[in-house]
Amino acid sequence: MTGESAADRTKRLAALDQAHIWHPFTPMQGWMEDDPLIIERGEGCELIDTDGNRYLDGVSSLWVNVHGHGHPALDAAITAQLGRLAHSTFLGLTHPAAIELAARLVALAPVSHVPDDRPASTDDTPGPASARRSRLERVFFSENGAASVEVALKMAYSYWRHKGEERPTFVRLENAYHGDTIGAVSVGGIDRFHETYRPLLFATASIPSPYCYRCPLDLSPADCGLRCADALEDVLAREGDRVAAVVIEPLVQGAAGIITAPDGHLRRVADIARRHGVLLVVDEVATGFGRTGKMFACEHEGIEPDILCLAKGLTGGYLPLSATLATSEIFDAFLARPEEHRTLYHGHSYSGNPLCCAVAMANLDVFENEQTIASLPAKIDALAGALKPLTDHPHVGEIRQRGLMVGIELVADRSTKEPFPEHLQVGAEVAKATRPRGAIVRPLGDVVVLMPPLAMTEEELARLVAATATAIDEATAAAPHRSPAEGGRG
Numbered sequence: 001m002t003g004e005s006a007a008d009r010t011k012r013l014a015a016l017d018q019a020h021i022w023h024p025f026t027p028m029q030g031w032m033e034d035d036p037l038i039i040e041r042g043e044g045c046e047l048i049d050t051d052g053n054r055y056l057d058g059v060s061s062l063w064v065n066v067h068g069h070g071h072p073a074l075d076a077a078i079t080a081q082l083g084r085l086a087h088s089t090f091l092g093l094t095h096p097a098a099i100e101l102a103a104r105l106v107a108l109a110p111v112s113h114v115p116d117d118r119p120a121s122t123d124d125t126p127g128p129a130s131a132r133r134s135r136l137e138r139v140f141f142s143e144n145g146a147a148s149v150e151v152a153l154k155m156a157y158s159y160w161r162h163k164g165e166e167r168p169t170f171v172r173l174e175n176a177y178h179g180d181t182i183g184a185v186s187v188g189g190i191d192r193f194h195e196t197y198r199p200l201l202f203a204t205a206s207i208p209s210p211y212c213y214r215c216p217l218d219l220s221p222a223d224c225g226l227r228c229a230d231a232l233e234d235v236l237a238r239e240g241d242r243v244a245a246v247v248i249e250p251l252v253q254g255a256a257g258i259i260t261a262p263d264g265h266l267r268r269v270a271d272i273a274r275r276h277g278v279l280l281v282v283d284e285v286a287t288g289f290g291r292t293g294k295m296f297a298c299e300h301e302g303i304e305p306d307i308l309c310l311a312k313g314l315t316g317g318y319l320p321l322s323a324t325l326a327t328s329e330i331f332d333a334f335l336a337r338p339e340e341h342r343t344l345y346h347g348h349s350y351s352g353n354p355l356c357c358a359v360a361m362a363n364l365d366v367f368e369n370e371q372t373i374a375s376l377p378a379k380i381d382a383l384a385g386a387l388k389p390l391t392d393h394p395h396v397g398e399i400r401q402r403g404l405m406v407g408i409e410l411v412a413d414r415s416t417k418e419p420f421p422e423h424l425q426v427g428a429e430v431a432k433a434t435r436p437r438g439a440i441v442r443p444l445g446d447v448v449v450l451m452p453p454l455a456m457t458e459e460e461l462a463r464l465v466a467a468t469a470t471a472i473d474e475a476t477a478a479a480p481h482r483s484p485a486e487g488g489r490g
């Protein structure tokens, strides 16, 4: 439309959005009553709206962006691939970008620090752990984190069937989040997101969440002995021969509010699963690609799962792609003649899309060329330093940080840990209040999440925290004076 001012365009687009779009995970009544923020461009770690206002991308555009927006190497990789092929099916055909990417992911996959009695990788050479290759040698591509988990569940269940065992159940953690499709929801444990669908879900067994701030077992982290993880022992002793796999987010339960597990928790769960002969599915959709300070969270505790789920940061936050990595032992169970029906019946129109694979390769190149992982310790420390003054805030119950993943849990009363009444939507109010201060953050309930791109500079991190701290001041001061009718906008 010619001659339209920026302000008029914003207004027109907002009206069209509110007339026609149904947004994901968004309470739509509140959305329709507010002015939507319309993002037009991205530059580095900033997003720019249709009126030209700039905002620090405080949640990496839903935990996906890694090296910033408009990175020249990532842009170029997509353009170059576009010149060759945008898409061809991955069912019964293949293409160079996916082939190269699969090999790169296998070479990067986490390796166990602890020798065990499982068969080694086919290329395994004797030597120190660092010289070993992961047993995760097979890569199945799909399009998002939920799909990578669905695939993992199907792989695990079918693996046992192919071996002649019926194992129809999975062990999940309370407070887990693995995506929004029905299988992924079945192994989830966040009532707010999952309870509605409970009647549609398959049966699972659950173990407590490692939520030390509100310990479900009423223990103290100093001397709990990781009893929440040991609960797995009881479940597997009782019904281990019916369990296909234990599914876990390593180190951080992200969507539950950045719940950071105590050191050793993942290792304990892995050891128990191993001892009972149950598969371990590790979901690194959120934690993968540097978020916790290492390429994969598994590396902190030397864990080599049987199945590994990757998504989000896999393409640097550019295009939708996920990968489910499995060991050769699992893969081999699917090898048979077609009429034996051991095929993995899963896949979509856009599975293994070449543009997605090309940008994922470029993402890995940037990790190498810019020494991204080596740059993280200084940023992680800077972020911790910037957050420190907030620990004394009267409405900050706990600040949880693992790498560049941060959750700030807001409470009405620090001494009792009493939450704010839900209708006040304090977390959402904080997020809203950061915007005029030049930052975008997204809460999970009353936990304010910061998850900046790995590329964010120390100066930008300090600005992000300053904007968030001021917004917390403002929203928590206003909370007691707001009526229920004013709440409810998510």
Ligand SMILES: Cc1ncc(COP(=O)(O)O)c(C=O)c1O
Residues within 6 Å of the ligand: 144, 145, 146, 147, 149, 177, 178, 179, 180, 249, 254, 255, 283, 284, 285, 286, 287, 311, 312
């Ligand atoms: C640990 C974990 N698994 C799976 C998912 C689902 O990923 P997606 O939104 O790409 O389907 C998420 C999303 O936040 C996640 O945090």
